[in-house]
Amino acid sequence: MADDFRILVVDDEAVITRSCQRILQAEGYNVETASSGKDAVLKMEQAGYNLVLTDLKMPEMDGITLIKWMKNNRPDAGVVIITGYPSQETIKDALDVGIIDYVPKPFTPAVLLDVTGRAVEWVKGKTGVEEKPKEEFPPSMISELDRVIEQYKTKPGSSIPVLQRAQEIVGYLPPQIMKRVARGLNLSPAEVHSIVSFYSFFTMKPRGDHNIRICLGTACYVKRVEESINKLKAELKIDVGDVTEDKKFSLETVRCLGACGLAPVMVIDDKTYGAVSPKKIKDILGSYS
Ligand code: FES
Known part of the structure; x- marks a missing residue:
């Protein structure tokens, strides 16, 4: 893990920030902590962070307000929420503010590392810090996908059906395909990524038989x-x-x-x-x- 990739963990429960820091640091991540949304803003005003893991319910400034602040002031940083069992409402709020994934509370070290690893990969891919080689897709596949996007793009709530069709056409949803769908539907890549992360019927990697x-x-x-x-x-x-x-x-x-x-x-x-x-x-x- 490159030292210049910085993670900030935000939670008013010190036991959560401490355990996240311990688990992630043991894997070589560069991790700092903040005890509230306000504390996080102060820290982000002084230093750059690439990824923020934040609780949603915090006194003074809650997680959603913090994420909205980041959207305007630190748009390149990725956001993962740490949350209790995510209800449809939580998911909707979170998707609206553009998070890329969530860690359920209580979490195990394996889940934290799994989600963080994918989020780090996503942020690096987005900012071009570590661009992966592009995979080529047959032109017929891409034109079929474009036809689907064209057909749905003016219909509200079309992101899930378009992504389902995209997965049927390509077999899975790699970053290039998610970006194409995002562009076509006028969504941010983070919105599309978070939808794909939340619903287990979507996959970002090819599947076997x-x-x-x-x-x-x-x-x-x-x-x-x-x-x-x-x-x-x-x-x-x-x-x-x-x-x-x-x-x-x-x-x-x-x-x-x-x-x-x-x-x-x-x-x-x-x-x-x-x-x-x-x-x-x-x-x-x-x-x-
Ligand atoms: S923790 Fe629920 S099935 Fe494994």
Whole structure:
């Protein structure tokens, strides 16, 4: 992690800022903390931050007000919210102010690192600090996508249907496609990115014939899901977010699969596996041969 990439964690609960700082610093991130929205503004007026992780409910200046201030004064910085279970209302408010993702409270170190890692990648891609090589898409694919955008662009609430069609056409939603949709629908890239992050049916990476989703939420984490994730990575010889060489499996982590009573939980396509363990992983994968 480059030292000049700076993260600010904002929360009035010192236990949250301290644990975020400890977890992220252990992975080499450059992290500072602020205890309120006001404190964060003061810090941002004195120094540049590339990514801000902020709570929403804080005394004096809440997170939404802070994000609005950032939109006007620090538009290049990315924002991730730290929030309790996100309701439709929270999601709507957050999307309206242009956040790029969220960390659910209570969070596990794995979820914090997962969300932060993707947010850092997104901010770097947006600002061109670390531009990835462009992937080429066939012109026929792009013109089909443009036709869809054209068809929907004057209709309100069209972002989700357009992104669904884009995913059907391309297979997934890489940054170039999200940017094209954003431009076509007159949205900011951050708005499109946050919609794709929130809804698990969207994917930013290509998927294999069988998509494995394994849960990093609290209930699964305390039941040592990480051991099963490591076993999956070793068996499939891929990392989280990747596809096996034969394109048979892809591996994703999620924040909660809504089946906490069965923890640790894994879903392959539409089938749920409860109480997974490293021992069971090989047999489960074998049943897909
Ligand atoms: S925490 Fe894993 S299913 Fe809810």
